[in-house]
Each structure stands twice: as C-alpha cells, then as structure tokens.
Amino acid sequence: MTVNVGDKLPQAALTIATPDGPQPTNSDDFFAGKRVALFAVPGAFTPTCSARHLPSFVDKAGDLKAKGIDEIACISVNDPFVMSAWGERDGSGDITMLSDGNGAFTEAVGLDFDGSKFGMGKRSQRYSMVVNDGKIEQLNVEATGDYKASSAEHMLEQL
Numbered sequence: 244m245t246v247n248v249g250d251k252l253p254q255a256a257l258t259i260a261t262p263d264g265p266q267p268t269n270s271d272d273f274f275a276g277k278r279v280a281l282f283a284v285p286g287a288f289t290p291t292c293s294a295r296h297l298p299s300f301v302d303k304a305g306d307l308k309a310k311g312i313d314e315i316a317c318i319s320v321n322d323p324f325v326m327s328a329w330g331e332r333d334g335s336g337d338i339t340m341l342s343d344g345n346g347a348f349t350e351a352v353g354l355d356f357d358g359s360k361f362g363m364g365k366r367s368q369r370y371s372m373v374v375n376d377g378k379i380e381q382l383n384v385e386a387t388g389d390y391k392a393s394s395a396e397h398m399l400e401q402l
Contacts, residue, residue, distance in 0.1 A: 245353035250379050255348035257318070260327035260340040270348055273341070274377040277313040281341075282371040282393055283354065286363060287321045287329035291390050296369070297333050303395035304337035310402040312373070314339060320346040320355075320366050343367070354384065369393050373402070 246252070252270050259266040259273075273279075282300055284292040300307070300315055307315060316339040319326060323342035330340035349355045349367040358366040371393040373381040381401055383392040391397060 245384070246379055246382065248379050248382050252374060252377050252379065253348075253351035255343070255351045256345075257348055258323040258342040258344060260323040260330060260342055262327070262331075265323035265327075265342070270351075271377065273316075274374045276376055278311055278376075278380075279374045280307050280312045280315045280371065280395075280398060281318060281374055282316075282395075282398075283318045283349070283367045284369060285319070285356075285358065285366045287319050287325050291369075292319075293329070293333055295390055296393065297329070297338070299395040300338055301333070301335045303399060304335065306399055307395065307402070308337075310399065312402075316341050318343050318348065318367065320344070320349055371395075371398055373398065 254271045257268050259268055284296050304315055315337055318341040320343050322344045326340040326342045343349050346365045354368045354370055355365055356368055369385040371383045372379055385393050
C-alpha cells in the first residue's frame with residue numbers, strides 16, 4: 244500500500260553515501276527533527292535521472308532551502324558506492340545521496356516497481372515528497388514514463 248500525505252514514514256534501513264564511505268542510518272533517524280525534500284529516482288546514472296531530475300534539485304537547492312527545507316536528499320535502489328559516485332559526478336554538497344540498496348524503504352512506502360524486463364530488477368518509482376519530522380507533508384508520484392510532478396520546480400510551486 245502506498246503512503247499518503249499525513250502518514251508517518253515507515254522505519255527502514257538506509258545508507259548515506261559520503262566521501263568518507265557509507266554511513267548506515269534508518270528512516271526514523273534520518274528524517275527526525277527536520278524538513279526534508281526527498282526525491283526518488285529509478286536509478287543513478289540513468290538518462291532522465293542524470294539529465295533532468297538530479298540537476299533540477301542541484302539548481303534549485305538554494306530556493307528550496309529559502310522556503311524552509313532543511314535538507315535535500317536523493318534516494319534510489321542502488322548501492323551506496325554508486326550513489327556516492329553519482330553525487331560526486333552530477334550532484335552537489337547541497338544534496339544528500341541516500342542508498343536504499345535492498346529496496347526496503349522503497350517497498351515500505353509502496354513506491355516500488357519491477358524493472359526486470361529492462362534488466363534493472365526491483366526499483367523505485369519516480370517521486371518527490373516533503374517530509375517534516377518523519378511525517379509526509381507533500382507527495383508527488385509520477386505517472387509511468389513522466390517527469391514533471393517530482394521536479395524541484397514543481398515542489399517549489401507547492402511550498
């Protein structure tokens with residue numbers, strides 16, 4: 244079942260990709276006490292994710308923070324080393340790269356899909372959400388193949 248606005252995020256293991264290596268955390272700890280703009284992508288280094296989705300949040304990070312966002316995080320069902328490399332190549336210090344390596348968080352929020360026919364296995368749908376102290380304040384899930392509702396620009400319009 245997919246989460247909804249007003250729901251508390253389920254607890255799941257996550258890993259923060261840092262220059263010093265993977266740092267384990269969990270969703271309860273990561274989202275506690277702050278307002279986070281979270282966006283999810285089907286895969287690091289994939290075409291739309293690299294050309295449009297991550298860059299939209301890199302470009303609009305200052306605007307999001309000016310509207311009360313404390314942290315911006317990108318999550319994907321990829322290992323922390325891939326997320327770290329992607330963040331180093333295309334990200335910025337304004338974006339926390341989160342690895343949901345086993346897809347536990349993605350499955351717990353009900354936003355997973357099977358990309359096996361593309362050789363990708365279990366992945367995350369494309370979405371964005373604003374999470375305030377662990378509670379979902381906004382949720383924007385893309386239709387299959389689309390990229391608009393989960394962009395930083397759309398999130399800014401909502402804030």
